[in-house]
Amino acid sequence: MTGLKLDDLVGATGATPRHIRYLIAEGFMPPPMGGRTYATYSAVHVTAIRRYERLRSLGFPPAAIRLLLDAREGIPVPIMPGLTLVIAPELIGSGGDVATIAAKGAMKIEELLSKEAPDERKHAAR
Amino acid sequence: MNASTLLVDPLAALFRTELTGLPPLLLETTHVEVMPLPPLAHIVVIRTFTNSTDQMVEAVLTLPPIAPQEVVYRLIVAIGGVEYHASAQPGKHARRAHDAAVAEGRRAILYELLVGGIQLISIAGIEPGAKVDVQIWSIRPLDRPEENRASLTIPLSAKRQAAIFSLSDVDALVTTAERHSASVSVSADFPSLLVRITGQPFGDRHLISKEEIGVECSRPICLHFAAINGGTLDHREWHVDHPGGWEVTSERGIETFRHPRNPNGTIISDRDDWVFGSMQTPAGEICVTAPLPSEGAHPNAGGLLEIAPNARALRAFAAAGFVESATPKTAADVLLVANVLSRQTSLAFIGPEGELSSHIPTLRKVALSEMESIDFAPEPEEPIEPPPVEYEVPPKPEPVLPEKGGDPISPGARPPRYRWLTWVPLGLALLLVVAAFQTTDAPVLPLFAAFIGLIIVSALRFLPREGSPARRRLPLLILLLLPWIVSIVAEPLLGYLPHEEPPGHADWWIPFQYGLLAVSAILPLVLMPVMRDARRFTLTLGFLNLALTFFAVLANIIIHTPGS
Numbered sequence: 001m002t003g004l005k006l007d008d009l010v011g012a013t014g015a016t017p018r019h020i021r022y023l024i025a026e027g028f029m030p031p032p033m034g035g036r037t038y039a040t041y042s043a044v045h046v047t048a049i050r051r052y053e054r055l056r057s058l059g060f061p062p063a064a065i066r067l068l069l070d071a072r073e074g075i076p077v078p079i080m081p082g083l084t085l086v087i088a089p090e091l092i093g094s095g096g097d098v099a100t101i102a103a104k105g106a107m108k109i110e111e112l113l114s115k116e117a118p119d120e121r122k123h124a125a126r
Numbered sequence: 127m128n129a130s131t132l133l134v135d136p137l138a139a140l141f142r143t144e145l146t147g148l149p150p151l152l153l154e155t156t157h158v159e160v161m162p163l164p165p166l167a168h169i170v171v172i173r174t175f176t177n178s179t180d181q182m183v184e185a186v187l188t189l190p191p192i193a194p195q196e197v198v199y200r201l202i203v204a205i206g207g208v209e210y211h212a213s214a215q216p217g218k219h220a221r222r223a224h225d226a227a228v229a230e231g232r233r234a235i236l237y238e239l240l241v242g243g244i245q246l247i248s249i250a251g252i253e254p255g256a257k258v259d260v261q262i263w264s265i266r267p268l269d270r271p272e273e274n275r276a277s278l279t280i281p282l283s284a285k286r287q288a289a290i291f292s293l294s295d296v297d298a299l300v301t302t303a304e305r306h307s308a309s310v311s312v313s314a315d316f317p318s319l320l321v322r323i324t325g326q327p328f329g330d331r332h333l334i335s336k337e338e339i340g341v342e343c344s345r346p347i348c349l350h351f352a353a354i355n356g357g358t359l360d361h362r363e364w365h366v367d368h369p370g371g372w373e374v375t376s377e378r379g380i381e382t383f384r385h386p387r388n389p390n391g392t393i394i395s396d397r398d399d400w401v402f403g404s405m406q407t408p409a410g411e412i413c414v415t416a417p418l419p420s421e422g423a424h425p426n427a428g429g430l431l432e433i434a435p436n437a438r439a440l441r442a443f444a445a446a447g448f449v450e451s452a453t454p455k456t457a458a459d460v461l462l463v464a465n466v467l468s469r470q471t472s473l474a475f476i477g478p479e480g481e482l483s484s485h486i487p488t489l490r491k492v493a494l495s496e497m498e499s500i501d502f503a504p505e506p507e508e509p510i511e512p513p514p515v516e517y518e519v520p521p522k523p524e525p526v527l528p529e530k531g532g533d534p535i536s537p538g539a540r541p542p543r544y545r546w547l548t549w550v551p552l553g554l555a556l557l558l559v560v561a562a563f564q565t566t567d568a569p570v571l572p573l574f575a576a577f578i579g580l581i582i583v584s585a586l587r588f589l590p591r592e593g594s595p596a597r598r599r600l601p602l603l604i605l606l607l608l609p610w611i612v613s614i615v616a617e618p619l620l621g622y623l624p625h626e627e628p629p630g631h632a633d634w635w636i637p638f639q640y641g642l643l644a645v646s647a648i649l650p651l652v653l654m655p656v657m658r659d660a661r662r663f664t665l666t667l668g669f670l671n672l673a674l675t676f677f678a679v680l681a682n683i684i685i686h687t688p689g690s
Contacts, residue, residue, distance in 0.1 A: 039229065
């Protein structure tokens with residue numbers, strides 16, 4: 001996804017042009033390529049806007065988002081009391097094989113929370 | 127380094143405070159000019175800030191929600207001493223044009239209303255170090271706690287974290303603990319108006335005209351007005367005897383508007399240069415007849431260059447509260463012509479291409495001061511008149527009234543003379559009539575006569591004023607009487623009055639009576655289009671005639687079908 005015009009970016013993300021200018025000014029996404037006359041955007045900008053919106057919807061204020069992105073630290077996402085998913089900022093809004101990742105996550109949670117011992121332990125006990 | 131290796135303490139970042147975003151631009155001064163035009167106030171707020179960065183910026187100033195019934199009708203932005211006037215445009219069009227201009231690196235100004243009445247001003251193309259003055263002109267109705275007292279509150283700041291969750295971060299209010307210089311001045315007709323300011327650190331204080339006094343920017347400006355020396359907080363003025371004239375009134379009971387070329391009150395529907403409007407406010411109804419585009423234009427046929435301030439204020443006011451227009455335009459068009467800010471219209475300016483030497487690389491928010499929570503002292507029961515101030519007062523010109531037959535013509539309809547007669551006592555009277563029919567042995571005809579008298583008295587409060595064209599159409603209302611008269615005059619009711627035996631059965635009789643009832647219900651609606659300016663009078667008569675027809679028809683049917 002390259003060579004996007006501003007209107008294309010607005011259509012892909014739902015963000016207003018003023019909000020996009022704000023995100024660029026605040027350093028949440030890089031400026032467009034090609035200068036002011038031939039400004040073009042790419043998947044990097046789409047991902048950056050989606051990531052920002054996801055984090056805002058989780059309740060992070062702009063200053064905290066900046067901290068998380070600048071520090072390149074994991075972002076905690078509460079799942080339930082006692083269970084928090086920590087995710088790298090680069091992965092948020094990046095797409096990919098979400099179904100496979102979700103299945104792995106579900107398997108891991110089931111393994112950790114289940115009352116029964118994992119198969120490996122059962123085998124070891126024998 | 128892959129993502130998994132970055133997962134160190136995930137909560138640590140949330141507790142760090144040393145990193146913040148770009149600091150907002152700060153206001154340097156705020157000056158407020160108030161011109162009370164009772165029952166309105168004309169307000170000009172001038173905010174000043176400087177682009178303290180080393181880049182060309184787009185400054186975004188978010189202001190608290192617009193006051194109820196406030197009408198903003200002018201935005202002037204001065205950048206480096208050069209003034210730019212914004213004009214009203216359809217909201218979506220204005221925003222698209224603004225975004226395109228900013229992307230092209232052109233100077234652009236946009237003033238729009240967001241959800242909840244939040245005001246947002248975007249000024250793109252501010253050179254490094256340039257000083258910016260933002261002037262907002264608006265009209266607001268005064269709060270009227272009492273007949274001869276009024277008040278006005280103008281906030282200069284916003285509450286901290288006054289977040290509107292539906293707004294994006296770029297549109298949200300930004301506040302700062304920094305304070306800046308603020309002042310207020312009031313221009314008023316002080317011999318008849320007493321003005322007092324409260325809520326400031328220096329305590330309560332009376333003002334004199336055009337005195338500029340410093341105020342605390344974190345506290346709202348609270349002004350109180352009291353009429354003295356025979357003054358009034360209502361306004362009534364008319365200059366409709368020549369082209370370019372105007373008429374305003376805040377008095378109640380006004381039902382029609384006059385036209386300068388037809389002072390008798392007939393509104394011509396093909397005018398496109400006048401606005402006729404009215405608006406309900408806490409201080410009562412305000413009506414206006416005012417020219418639209420004359421200000422700043424060439425002199426009109428009457429040699430008038432500009433309308434009076436009060437008319438100009440009310441013009442914008444009426445445009446926002448637009449009810450009825452004598453023009454074929456829609457209300458949205460009137461908002462555009464009157465340069466009024468609304469949810470549908472924004473004030474915008476787009477500069478010419480090539481005006482700026484570079485593109486606009488960054489955006490900065492402009493911060494308002496945080497509002498300080500204060501406790502207001504209770505208001506005194508009676509206004510205290512200050513010692514007299516020596517100043518010259520120019521003589522107030524008397525309005526020239528158009529005359530007809532030697533008598534001056536007053537604007538609008540006369541106020542209602544029978545305020546005591548409302549629908550509640552009318553309903554009770556109706557119940558009494560019903561009870562009289564049921565419980566007394568009095569003859570039927572005197573009761574009907576009493577009821578007819580009640581109709582006439584109750585309808586009088588809606589009688590059109592003298593000279594109104596609707597008066598000439600009043601004889602048409604005789605039609606309303608026909609259904610119940612026909613119902614009574616016809617047999618069998620009259621024949622039964624002397625206690626005779628009920629007449630014989632006729633198949634067409636009952637449908638005929640029901641038909642009269644239907645005609646009585648439909649007639650007022652049929653007459654509505656031709657009874658313009660007397661519709662409430664027609665409706666009152668129609669309703670009461672319907673009740674009368676109902677009784678007559680009911681009596682006839684009961685007599686006609688004994689035992690039913």
